[in-house]
Amino acid sequence: MSSRDIVLGRIRRALTDVPREETPENSPVPRDYWDTHARRSDAQRLDLLAENLADYRALVHRCPPSGLPALIAELLAARGARSVVAPPGIPADWLPDEIERVADDPSMPPRELDALDSVLTGCAVAVAETGTIVLDAGADQGRRRISLVPDHHICVVRAPEQIVDSVPQALARLDPSRPQTWISGPSATSDIELDRVEGVHGPRTLEVVLVSAADEG
Amino acid sequence: MSGTYLGMPSFPTAAAASTRDMRLRGNLRHATHTIRAKREQAVAELGDWQELRAAGAALKERTLRHLDHYLEQLEDAVTAAGGHVHWAQDAAEANRIVTDLVLRTGESEVVKVKSMATQEIGLNDALARAGISAHETDLAELIVQLGDDLPSHILVPAIHRNRDEIRDIFRSKMGDRGRAAPKNLSDDPRELAEAARLHLREKFLNAKVGVSGANFMVAETGTLVVVESEGNGRMCLTLPETLISVVGIEKVVPTWQDLEVFLQTLPRSSTAERMNPYTSTWTGTTDEDGPSDFHLVLLDNGRTDALADTVGRQALRCIRCSACLNVCPVYERAGGHAYGSAYPGPIGAILTPQLRGVGSELDASLPYASSLCGACYEVCPVAIDIPEVLVHLRERVVEGGTVSVRGRRTTVKPAKGHAAERAAMRAARWTFEHPRALRAGMRMASHARRLTPRRLPLPGAGRAWSDSRDLPRPAPESFRDWWRRTRGPDAGSADSGKAEVRERGERRDGGAR
Numbered sequence: 001m002s003s004r005d006i007v008l009g010r011i012r013r014a015l016t017d018v019p020r021e022e023t024p025e026n027s028p029v030p031r032d033y034w035d036t037h038a039r040r041s042d043a044q045r046l047d048l049l050a051e052n053l054a055d056y057r058a059l060v061h062r063c064p065p066s067g068l069p070a071l072i073a074e075l076l077a078a079r080g081a082r083s084v085v086a087p088p089g090i091p092a093d094w095l096p097d098e099i100e101r102v103a104d105d106p107s108m109p110p111r112e113l114d115a116l117d118s119v120l121t122g123c124a125v126a127v128a129e130t131g132t133i134v135l136d137a138g139a140d141q142g143r144r145r146i147s148l149v150p151d152h153h154i155c156v157v158r159a160p161e162q163i164v165d166s167v168p169q170a171l172a173r174l175d176p177s178r179p180q181t182w183i184s185g186p187s188a189t190s191d192i193e194l195d196r197v198e199g200v201h202g203p204r205t206l207e208v209v210l211v212s213a214a215d216e217g
Numbered sequence: 218m219s220g221t222y223l224g225m226p227s228f229p230t231a232a233a234a235s236t237r238d239m240r241l242r243g244n245l246r247h248a249t250h251t252i253r254a255k256r257e258q259a260v261a262e263l264g265d266w267q268e269l270r271a272a273g274a275a276l277k278e279r280t281l282r283h284l285d286h287y288l289e290q291l292e293d294a295v296t297a298a299g300g301h302v303h304w305a306q307d308a309a310e311a312n313r314i315v316t317d318l319v320l321r322t323g324e325s326e327v328v329k330v331k332s333m334a335t336q337e338i339g340l341n342d343a344l345a346r347a348g349i350s351a352h353e354t355d356l357a358e359l360i361v362q363l364g365d366d367l368p369s370h371i372l373v374p375a376i377h378r379n380r381d382e383i384r385d386i387f388r389s390k391m392g393d394r395g396r397a398a399p400k401n402l403s404d405d406p407r408e409l410a411e412a413a414r415l416h417l418r419e420k421f422l423n424a425k426v427g428v429s430g431a432n433f434m435v436a437e438t439g440t441l442v443v444v445e446s447e448g449n450g451r452m453c454l455t456l457p458e459t460l461i462s463v464v465g466i467e468k469v470v471p472t473w474q475d476l477e478v479f480l481q482t483l484p485r486s487s488t489a490e491r492m493n494p495y496t497s498t499w500t501g502t503t504d505e506d507g508p509s510d511f512h513l514v515l516l517d518n519g520r521t522d523a524l525a526d527t528v529g530r531q532a533l534r535c536i537r538c539s540a541c542l543n544v545c546p547v548y549e550r551a552g553g554h555a556y557g558s559a560y561p562g563p564i565g566a567i568l569t570p571q572l573r574g575v576g577s578e579l580d581a582s583l584p585y586a587s588s589l590c591g592a593c594y595e596v597c598p599v600a601i602d603i604p605e606v607l608v609h610l611r612e613r614v615v616e617g618g619t620v621s622v623r624g625r626r627t628t629v630k631p632a633k634g635h636a637a638e639r640a641a642m643r644a645a646r647w648t649f650e651h652p653r654a655l656r657a658g659m660r661m662a663s664h665a666r667r668l669t670p671r672r673l674p675l676p677g678a679g680r681a682w683s684d685s686r687d688l689p690r691p692a693p694e695s696f697r698d699w700w701r702r703t704r705g706p707d708a709g710s711a712d713s714g715k716a717e718v719r720e721r722g723e724r725r726d727g728g729a730r
């Protein structure tokens with residue numbers, strides 16, 4: 001007998017108390033928890049996202065669509081970044097000419113990726129109540145490793161359409177067959193005497209740009 | 218004690234040793250109190266916490282009651298998505314499967330992200346015997362591994378180490394396993410974290426094989442979920458070519474939607490955050506993104522025996538948030554090592570004896586490592602009634618009975634007169650001789666009387682007494698509280714923890730129970 005059969009056999013013997021007529025679906029699960037913890041306007045949702053991102057030490061910037069390229073240029077210049085990995089879905093005019101744009105190339109050795117200054121991505125969805133951005137390897141987000149290895153991550157969120165209130169709403173929008181990374185602030189550890197230190201292995205600086213037509217002046 | 222829990226002394230012996238260690242106690246106290254204050258805030262932010270808790274418990278219950286169905290569904294989904302599924306009856310088989318998989322890649326090093334299942338089975342030692350070095354990559358696990366000792370807390374495994382000790386460990390040991398720490402390394406946590414970043418980055422960038430556990434596996438879609446803070450998990454899950462995940466069979470949840478419950482309760486209950494910094498999900502393999510070879514090892518190792526016990530089964534709902542450790546007066550005194558397994562604290566006291574049986578002195582003593590105060594139940598995000606299971610396991614130690622051992626119904630004899638009984642008695646005595654632990658216990662009991670067992674199953678001589686007499690019900694106000702109320706807060710005790718205990722107790726008045 002295979003181990004598979006043995007383990008499944010043990011499980012079935014262990015569950016003899018479960019009535020025959022009980023199916024997985026009719027084993028009751030109360031779902032009276034909430035879909036969202038408040039009703040919010042688009043503007044309130046955007047503000048809450050900004051607040052919660054900042055609370056977990058992401059650097060938050062806001063701009064209208066027309067101001068995006070200038071803001072990105074400014075953020076890169078402030079760090080002295082010269083090389084930026086950007087997936088194909090990032091429009092060419094988002095990056096200034098003097099910056100070396102590096103493609104998201106699966107054959108690139110991790111060490112080369114490590115030598116790049118920054119990464120620029122979009123996101124699949126953002127969660128206001130938790131201050132989370134979710135990347136799902138879409139065309140403007142790229143492979144998982146590009147938002148991991150470089151030390152500086154700029155992530156662009158389009159408001160209001162990419163922002164949801166809550167975790168349940170985010171999951172409903174996402175496709176589980178795509179690899180996902182949920183990011184809530186830069187990486188952190190409290191392993192040494194519970195002192196929080198930001199940035200252990202992921203990008204130590206996370207900048208989130210919230211782009212909203214409502215901010216058009 | 219190089220990385221193994223075998224042959225550990227029984228709970229009271231180990232606990233007595235660690236209560237003598239003032240530093241460990243100070244650190245633990247600071248850690249548990251800090252985390253639990255923050256946690257209360259994070260939980261209070263959600264007005265539907267009790268509903269989420271009820272849903273989480275029910276979802277896990279549904280899964281456990283139909284575990285065969287969900288595991289088969291999971292296996293199909295993972296396989297369809299390009300992954301390979303292996304089944305392991307016990308630790309030895311799981312270790313053999315992983316070792317073979319690593320050897321097949323021709324590699325002699327693997328990077329690991331913290332996983333309690335691999336700790337439970339002693340995977341690192343098994344790999345070492347096959348000439349494979351496993352590098353732990355969580356900061357705390359790295360400290361533990363370099364310091365050649367054992368984790369003491371689920372969430373902050375190196376909580377028993379101070380910063381100056383960590384600096385010394387990094388300075389003297391990092392060089393042996395790769396990039397050395399800078400000579401002038403200070404004990405500033407920032408510098409220590411930076412040293413770890415540089416040391417481990419070398420490993421990540423070269424890694425060909427990653428080993429992980431998982432917090433959840435979604436039966437419907439075959440998706441695995443890893444919840445973490447530092448980013449070492451993402452490194453291990455995405456940079457290597459081969460990924461091997463060792464996961465207990467109880468970690469399955471029915472649907473993708475069900476994650477909406479646990480992704481809300483786990484971070485808040487665990488690290489007291491709205492959301493942890495990083496959560497990774499993956500389904501089989503993805504072309505040119507992450508590992509091209511994915512293996513899932515489904516681990517039984519005693520879980521089906523726990524499943525067969527209709528009272529003990531609920532321990533398998535655990536999502537390893539560690540909230541129960543942080544509120545446990547006995548854990549705070551005894552420290553994590555005293556529990557002698559990968560699972561410390563209240564959850565360890567009910568899980569370990571079920572996974573391993575109550576045959577050894579240590580395992581027979583664990584159900585007594587509690588004052589039955591019920592605080593662990595109240596914080597548990599999947600509503601595991603830990604006191605109920607403890608009482609049930611005490612009965613098993615004392616009276617014996619029919620249990621499942623490796624899937625076979627077996628009758629165990631009462632521990633009466635055996636070494637196990639003596640260990641259990643010592644544990645009970647240890648708990649009752651620590652006034653603070655007991656006081657917190659009695660106080661909680663009076664606020665949550667339903668939790669108190671009607672009969673106190675004491676072993677041996679005490680048993681006749683407890684069999685024939687109902688345990689006196691706790692008075693609405695315990696004697697100690699009355700004493701303190703009428704004599705003022707400083708009466709009769711030099712225990713600095715009392716204000717805190719009082720505050721908790723008061724908030725419990727009229728609470729959920």
Ligand code: SF4
Nearest residue numbers: 535536538539541597
């Ligand atoms: S038993 Fe409950 S509180 Fe304790 S670690 Fe498990 S889920 Fe958390």
